[in-house]
Amino acid sequence: EAGVAQSPRYKIIEKRQSVAFWCNPISGHATLYWYQQILGQGPKLLIQFQNNGVVDDSQLPKDRFSAERLKGVDSTLKIQPAKLEDSAVYLCASSLVEGGSTEAFFGQGTRLTVV
Amino acid sequence: DQQVKQNSPSLSVQEGRISILNCDYTNSMFDYFLWYKKYPAEGPTFLISISSIKDKNEDGRFTVFLNKSAKHLSLHIVPSQPGDSAVYFCAASARYSGANNLFFGTGTRLTVIP
Numbered sequence: 445e446a447g448v449a450q451s452p453r454y455k456i457i458e459k460r461q462s463v464a465f466w467c468n469p470i471s472g473h474a475t476l477y478w479y480q481q482i483l484g485q486g487p488k489l490l491i492q493f494q495n496n497g498v499v500d501d502s503q504l505p506k507d508r509f510s511a512e513r514l515k516g517v518d519s520t521l522k523i524q525p526a527k528l529e530d531s532a533v534y535l536c537a538s539s540l541v542e543g544g545s546t547e548a549f550f551g552q553g554t555r556l557t558v559v
Numbered sequence: 560d561q562q563v564k565q566n567s568p569s570l571s572v573q574e575g576r577i578s579i580l581n582c583d584y585t586n587s588m589f590d591y592f593l594w595y596k597k598y599p600a601e602g603p604t605f606l607i608s609i610s611s612i613k614d615k616n617e618d619g620r621f622t623v624f625l626n627k628s629a630k631h632l633s634l635h636i637v638p639s640q641p642g643d644s645a646v647y648f649c650a651a652s653a654r655y656s657g658a659n660n661l662f663f664g665t666g667t668r669l670t671v672i673p
Binding site (some may be wrong): 492500551 | 561563565593595600601602603604605608623648660662663664665666
């Protein structure tokens with residue numbers, strides 16, 4: 445079974461530029477998450493999708509961050525404009541909702557450096 | 560507000576001995592707890608979980624203990640192996656309330672010395 449795929453692996457941009465990350469979840473997983481992990485901290489949820497609907501985006505800085513999940517499969521996370529404090533690893537995860545499973549499977553992440 | 564706390568940033572253990580990683584939580588709505596392991600440059604990998612109706616769950620060398628009254632859980636690894644060296648994250652959710660969102664601790668870096 446293929447895991448969660450993310451791209452790119454690394455990205456360096458200047459502040460005020462925009463950037464986009466892509467995620468392809470495990471096939472059949474209805475729930476998709478985007479997490480932000482700042483160095484030395486645990487992952488923090490940015491947004492959670494159930495199929496193509498948003499379940500929780502309370503922690504998403506909506507003035508600069510946006511995310512979509514078209515057709516309930518792939519997802520993109522965008523930052524525009526980026527700030528220095530956005531430097532972090534952005535993790536995508538997916539999970540099966542059926543049966544109440546909440547074991548989320550994570551991708552390798554995208555390491556963003558804003559200079 | 561950190562709802563899941565791992566107060567030990569690092570732990571070193573001799574190979575073959577027991578590793579005990581601790582985690583505390585503050586939200587009494589949490590009813591499902593998980594441990595993830597993370598190697599450098601990789602995403603977290605699910606290790607073991609426990610629901611609030613249990614106080615112990617075992618999977619091979621890994622055992623998770625839950626003390627609901629103390630809002631505390633721990634992960635025991637016996638015997639510890641060098642390949643266990645990684646960062647371990649504790650996570651919690653209010654699963655049975657319908658919230659699948661995971662809240663993570665800050666992680667404990669385990670080093671198993673050969």
